[in-house]
Amino acid sequence: MTECKPSSFPFTAVVGQDALKLALILTTINPLIGGVIISGSRGSAKSTLARGLEDVVPRDGELSSPFVTLPLGASEQQVLGSFTTDSDRSANASTFQPGLLAKAHEGILYVDNVNLLPDSLIDRLLDGNLSGLYCVEHAGHSYEYVSQFTLIGTMNREEGVLRPQLKDRFGLMVELSHDYSLEERVQIVRLRDEYDQDNQGFCEAFKYKQRNLRQSISLARERVSMVKCVDALRMDIASRCQDAQVEGLRADIVWVRAAIAHAAWRGAQTVSIDDVIAVQEFVLAHRRKRGRANDDSLSSISSFANKRTPS
The missing domain is CATH 1.10.8.80 (Magnesium chelatase subunit I, C-Terminal domain)
Known part of the structure; x- marks a missing residue:
């Protein structure tokens, strides 16, 4: 059977939401588009599709593009990186520990509830977003690194707005709805039940559609x-x-x-x-x-x- 993470419902198994599928695929075809901001209420599959993109992004040989999730409560040090003192060397020696941005280089940075990020973290994201160059400074030490990634964010308008400066950094935006037909609602529930009962077997059933979509994107x-x-x-x-x-x-x-x-x-x-x-x-x-x-x-x-x- 194929590998399948418990959180990775197959991209091609999602019913409906063709607009979001297309937007995600386009920004994967050309990362210079600048990513996608997804606005929708709970249960509209916005997170499912965003996370499902990880398995259909074309691989470089055996290596898959990094897919990094930025959790809502992440600190600036976790996101940008930090310095740690090397106890085996002089008191002034330190080592830079890469953060989430460095790990997302040439991949996807996914932010759920991006509209709830603190302003200080948004400012740092914006600082290096266009150039791809980030700088971390602390206690006389500094470190620069390049991180160019596709930014995908989800938000629920009922929980707060997104700062205009950050909103404009997203190349595309998709606003989702709950307008499902009765047939689609039945199919969504049936597929979710099948996945929850046997996620490995469910992923196996969709592996060819996943592979073909990956090849089409490539x-x-x-x-x-x-x-x-x-x-x-x-x-x-x-x-x-x-x-x-x-x-x-x-x-x-x-x-x-x-x-x-x-x-x-x-x-x-x-x-x-x-x-x-x-x-x-x-x-x-x-x-x-x-x-x-x-x-x-x-x-x-x-x-x-x-x-x-x-x-």
Whole structure:
């Protein structure tokens, strides 16, 4: 049987939430998109899918990309790293102990309830987020290290808002709902019951879907650098950003990258207007300053359902 952690419900076994699945896959195809913030109430599968991403991220040979969880009560030292005195050497000698950020380098940093992080920790995350360079100083000692990771955060609006500075650092945002059909509700409960009774056997049943999704993401990663986006579509993106009254140019940059990733995901060599529309709501959900942009964005998620991932 395949290995399966008790907390790792298979990504491909989750019923519904196609928007979130697509957003997570796109930021995995191109980490430069900048991660995903997931907003939803309890029981909307936001944590299940975020954690399930670990098993479908393409591996480098036998090594899997690091998936690091930042717990809500983590201290600054646990996150950034700390110095420990070496008792076998001089009194001034110390050794740097890497924190969670260093361990997440070239992988995924997952933060549940990211809106509840203390401001001091958010400030330190923001300090090195763009450059990927973090510096720790203590008692005359300093240490610099590089940590570039995909940031995935979940939040429940009922428990507090997310600081605008941190919200904008997430490339994409998905707002989840509990709008399940009766058939979906029955299927969700049945699958969860099967998983709880025998999680190893359940994972074994989905291992081929997991493997095929991982391979599809890997192929899209190989294609993404070759996908072209013509200036006419870049102009269209700029116009849509201007219409939504977003601040700065981060939305434009992320939108182009996400559209290119979407084109790579469907196996195309050039970005189409459908790719632009498919990622529109992801990019603007947490950035627009006035009403919902064009309703055509709401038809975007069908592309995930139509993606041919072998069963």
